Amino acid sequence: MFFLLVGFCLVLLIRWQLAYPGEVVPFVGGLLGEANAPGGSLSPEFYNQLGAMHGTIMVFLGVVPLAFGAFGNYVVPLQIGAPDMAFPRLNATSYWLYFAGGIVMLASFFVPGGAANNGWTSYVPLSDYALQGQTWWLVGMLLLIFSSLLGAINFIATIIQLRAPGLTWFRLPFFVWSQFITAFLLLLAFPALQAAAVLQGMDRIAGTSFFLPSGLVVSGRPLEVAGGGNALLWQHLFWFLGHPEVYVLILPAMGIVAEVVTNNTRKPLWGYRLMVYSVFVLGFLSFVVWAHHMFLTGMGTAISAFFQATTMIISIPSVVILSSLILSLYGGSIRFSTPMLFALGFMPMFGIGGLTGLPLGLAATDIPLHDTNYVVGHFHYLVAPGTIFALFAGVYYWFPKITGRMMNDMLGRIHFVGSLICMNVIFMPMFVQGLAGVNRRLFDGGATYVHAQDTLHFNGPMAQAAFVLALFQLFFIVNVFWSVRSGRLANTNPWDATTLEWAATSTPPRAHGNFDAPVRVFRSAYEYSVPGNPSGYLPQNAPDQA
Amino acid sequence: MTHDTALKVKGYLAVFAALLALTMVTVGFSYLHLPPKVAVPIGIAIALAKASLVVMFFMHLKGERPMVMWPLALTVFLFVGLFVSILLSEADHLFGARFVDAFH
Amino acid sequence: MEGIPYTTEARPDTGLTNPKLGIWLFLASEVMLFGSLFSSYALLRTGAPSWPKQWEVLNVPLAALNTVVLIASSVTMVLAWVSLKNKNVQRYRLFMGLTLAGGAVFLIVKAIEYSEKFSHGLYPSTSNFLGLYFTLTGLHALHVVAGMIVNAYFIGPGVRMWSTDPERFTNRIEVAGIYWHFVDVVWIFLFPVLYLL
Numbered sequence: 001m002f003f004l005l006v007g008f009c010l011v012l013l014i015r016w017q018l019a020y021p022g023e024v025v026p027f028v029g030g031l032l033g034e035a036n037a038p039g040g041s042l043s044p045e046f047y048n049q050l051g052a053m054h055g056t057i058m059v060f061l062g063v064v065p066l067a068f069g070a071f072g073n074y075v076v077p078l079q080i081g082a083p084d085m086a087f088p089r090l091n092a093t094s095y096w097l098y099f100a101g102g103i104v105m106l107a108s109f110f111v112p113g114g115a116a117n118n119g120w121t122s123y124v125p126l127s128d129y130a131l132q133g134q135t136w137w138l139v140g141m142l143l144l145i146f147s148s149l150l151g152a153i154n155f156i157a158t159i160i161q162l163r164a165p166g167l168t169w170f171r172l173p174f175f176v177w178s179q180f181i182t183a184f185l186l187l188l189a190f191p192a193l194q195a196a197a198v199l200q201g202m203d204r205i206a207g208t209s210f211f212l213p214s215g216l217v218v219s220g221r222p223l224e225v226a227g228g229g230n231a232l233l234w235q236h237l238f239w240f241l242g243h244p245e246v247y248v249l250i251l252p253a254m255g256i257v258a259e260v261v262t263n264n265t266r267k268p269l270w271g272y273r274l275m276v277y278s279v280f281v282l283g284f285l286s287f288v289v290w291a292h293h294m295f296l297t298g299m300g301t302a303i304s305a306f307f308q309a310t311t312m313i314i315s316i317p318s319v320v321i322l323s324s325l326i327l328s329l330y331g332g333s334i335r336f337s338t339p340m341l342f343a344l345g346f347m348p349m350f351g352i353g354g355l356t357g358l359p360l361g362l363a364a365t366d367i368p369l370h371d372t373n374y375v376v377g378h379f380h381y382l383v384a385p386g387t388i389f390a391l392f393a394g395v396y397y398w399f400p401k402i403t404g405r406m407m408n409d410m411l412g413r414i415h416f417v418g419s420l421i422c423m424n425v426i427f428m429p430m431f432v433q434g435l436a437g438v439n440r441r442l443f444d445g446g447a448t449y450v451h452a453q454d455t456l457h458f459n460g461p462m463a464q465a466a467f468v469l470a471l472f473q474l475f476f477i478v479n480v481f482w483s484v485r486s487g488r489l490a491n492t493n494p495w496d497a498t499t500l501e502w503a504a505t506s507t508p509p510r511a512h513g514n515f516d517a518p519v520r521v522f523r524s525a526y527e528y529s530v531p532g533n534p535s536g537y538l539p540q541n542a543p544d545q546a
Numbered sequence: 547m548t549h550d551t552a553l554k555v556k557g558y559l560a561v562f563a564a565l566l567a568l569t570m571v572t573v574g575f576s577y578l579h580l581p582p583k584v585a586v587p588i589g590i591a592i593a594l595a596k597a598s599l600v601v602m603f604f605m606h607l608k609g610e611r612p613m614v615m616w617p618l619a620l621t622v623f624l625f626v627g628l629f630v631s632i633l634l635s636e637a638d639h640l641f642g643a644r645f646v647d648a649f650h
Numbered sequence: 651m652e653g654i655p656y657t658t659e660a661r662p663d664t665g666l667t668n669p670k671l672g673i674w675l676f677l678a679s680e681v682m683l684f685g686s687l688f689s690s691y692a693l694l695r696t697g698a699p700s701w702p703k704q705w706e707v708l709n710v711p712l713a714a715l716n717t718v719v720l721i722a723s724s725v726t727m728v729l730a731w732v733s734l735k736n737k738n739v740q741r742y743r744l745f746m747g748l749t750l751a752g753g754a755v756f757l758i759v760k761a762i763e764y765s766e767k768f769s770h771g772l773y774p775s776t777s778n779f780l781g782l783y784f785t786l787t788g789l790h791a792l793h794v795v796a797g798m799i800v801n802a803y804f805i806g807p808g809v810r811m812w813s814t815d816p817e818r819f820t821n822r823i824e825v826a827g828i829y830w831h832f833v834d835v836v837w838i839f840l841f842p843v844l845y846l847l
Binding site: 558561562566569572573576582585589592597604605618621625629 | 674678681682685686688689690692693705710714717718721722724725727728729732824827828831832834835838839841842843845846847
């Protein structure tokens with residue numbers, strides 16, 4: 001979560017620059033150093049660093065570790081009735097690798113030339129010739145990837161091997177399924193980026209030319225390398241990971257939303273089996289869509305058609321899952337707790353994000369939209385009011401299990417309303433700007449382009465909304481820290497939930513495994529409002545009544 | 547363990563002999579310097595055979611419960627195959643076929 | 651770590667212990683890693699206007715020797731495990747020692763190959779083929795080193811577990827063996843692809 005904050009601060013700097021180009025950044029301008037911000041206003045190189053590192057930090061140091069590493073590690077063993085993860089020491093190794101990767105990434109800001117500034121995608125040949133910070137980025141990525149790989153191994157082994165007796169596959173809570181598929185995505189997709197990072201490292205350090213074509217001229221001088229490389233190779237390898245990576249970002253979120261929704265509607269998930277099959281299909285398909293990020297690279301029409309088709313097909317399981325979540329609301333006795341608010345907010349936001357992806361997935365309509373702010377709006381809708389809302393829901397929902405106390409409701413609701421409004425103000429205009437043709441990653445936000453002039457006025461309100469969004473996060477931060485000490489005490493199952501984690505004591509003891517007694521599971525995950533049962537829910541581990 | 551000492555020592559030595567033989571075959575073939583169209587499939591096929599021997603017998607894949615191991619092994623090979631074929635097509639040749647403008 | 655089930659005994663429905671499942675999952679990711687690099691090789695080679703005759707640049711007989719050495723070390727590795735199943739620790743040490751020796755010979759031969767290249771002015775930067783050669787074999791060699799470190803631990807301080815928990819130790823050797831065989835399998839593909847074809 002700390003890293004989410006860091007990434008967020010980086011983008012605040014970006015927003016300032018876009019809104020008030022050339023002006024001095026208030027308060028912190030003087031702190032940024034002469035190299036980065038002469039006279040206190042951002043330099044273009046520094047702006048690019050902010051862009052690249054904002055993306056890298058948010059995705060690889062923020063969302064993935066929080067959604068997968070943190071929530072997964074904590075909740076999954078509890079939800080399957082296991083005493084711990086299958087490989088505890090591997091788990092610790094995975095964490096420290098993540099920590100090391102984080103240090104490397106942050107340290108890269110302070111090396112000569114600053115951090116990597118080639119986008120989180122580090123396209124070649126530019127990255128091959130970037131300054132030192134890029135090498136730090138590569139090293140940091142290798143550490144982070146290794147951390148995720150070890151984590152993924154742990155998750156898969158744990159879920160396969162350590163389910164409690166009676167917990168068959170189709171009795172698993174959907175959250176566990178989503179983490180399971182996410183782990184496979186990480187396991188099989190990340191190595192491609194490892195390979196790519198090694199190759200780029202060799203290009204930078206050993207002078208190879210894997211990505212450098214013959215005859216390349218840099219700054220007016222032809223390169224003295226062997227040549228014969230292929231710049232697109234980097235893009236293929238990167239996006240082979242990159243696409244499954246974004247499903248890694250969304251699947252745990254869907255899992256969290258499913259848990260919160262079914263709990264707060266007091267009825268089972270609509271279409272549980274369908275959702276499980278969908279998430280399987282989604283996982284598999286996510287490996288064969290990657291080149292929709294490369295429609296403009298001059299691929300042949302046949303290959304483009306292939307990827308366009310697979311991309312359209314992959315929208316189907318996503319829609320099925322979203323629809324199931326929405327249909328789960330029908331006929332439910334909805335309890336508008338704070339986690340539920342975020343889960344409810346997730347659904348339309350994810351819908352917008354997903355729908356705006358359709359023109360991007362079709363090769364022809366992608367041509368004017370590629371690399372514009374439209375894309376930025378699209379993925380931010382999915383990750384920010386999408387995944388991050390789900391993560392907030394998860395925090396509010398599982399906080400009592402972790403700490404034994406409830407978070408403050410009023411602060412939570414304010415946090416929700418404020419975040420929802422601000423996020424929409426920030427990201428909705430991006431679609432308009434993108435449709436007008438404003439490119440992404442522009443230092444001046446499009447000010448020098450004629451076609452952008454009509455949409456420039458959005459930059460100001462977007463920046464202001466970003467700062468207001470930051471203020472609303474304070475409500476959350478204060479809530480977390482205050483509630484740990486002084487929140488309302490909670491019993492072990494404050495939400496009256498059925499899944500196994502609520503059968504463990506709050507703040508599960510670490511010394512003797514998570515549960516007081518061996519767990520046995522008797523029924524499926526979401527037995528709410530079963531006719532004839534007075535309490536309104538049946539926990540998974542309660543034996544059948546006579 | 548669900549299986550006992552898989553193969554006896556003799557069995558492992560037999561696999562070793564087979565691997566050595568295949569190594570000699572693959573080196574021998576290479577001295578013929580056949581054109582790539584022929585040499586590559588043969589070379590890869592021999593390598594696959596050797597790898598299968600190692601995986602099945604040394605890594606005990608043969609003894610494992612089929613339901614668990616086969617999906618895992620199959621998935622991995624499937625992905626790698628997919629990977630290689632798409633990348634090759636990006637290079638505009640896949641055994642001579644050109645994928646550009648296939649819709650003409 | 652007490653109390654985590656299936657660490658030593660297999661879970662009935664999957665037939666696997668946790669470590670065994672874990673190593674196979676790890677190998678799946680390694681297949682993707684080397685697979686990506688092999689794919690890169692394929693892309694770069696098929697897209698190149700010309701490509702050196704690999705068997706003329708590299709030393710085929712030496713590499714063939716290395717292939718035999720590595721395969722032999724795989725055999726000794728599995729025989730080490732068999733010795734433990736037969737409760738013969740002395741034999742185990744013998745075979746594990748032979749495995750380590752095989753790995754060491756492999757690395758020494760590689761070092762000879764590399765220095766031979768460098769002395770002729772052939773570096774990774776000289777051509778994409780050489781770049782791929784050094785990167786692929788270098789990464790492979792790193793995996794050999796890692797395997798040797800693990801095996802060295804198991805012939806040295808790790809043997810202590812044989813007295814306290816022999817079944818678990820035997821399983822550990824099996825798992826280490828699976829990794830070592832994988833390193834062999836990668837070489838089985840590297841050898842023809844880089845040297846012969």
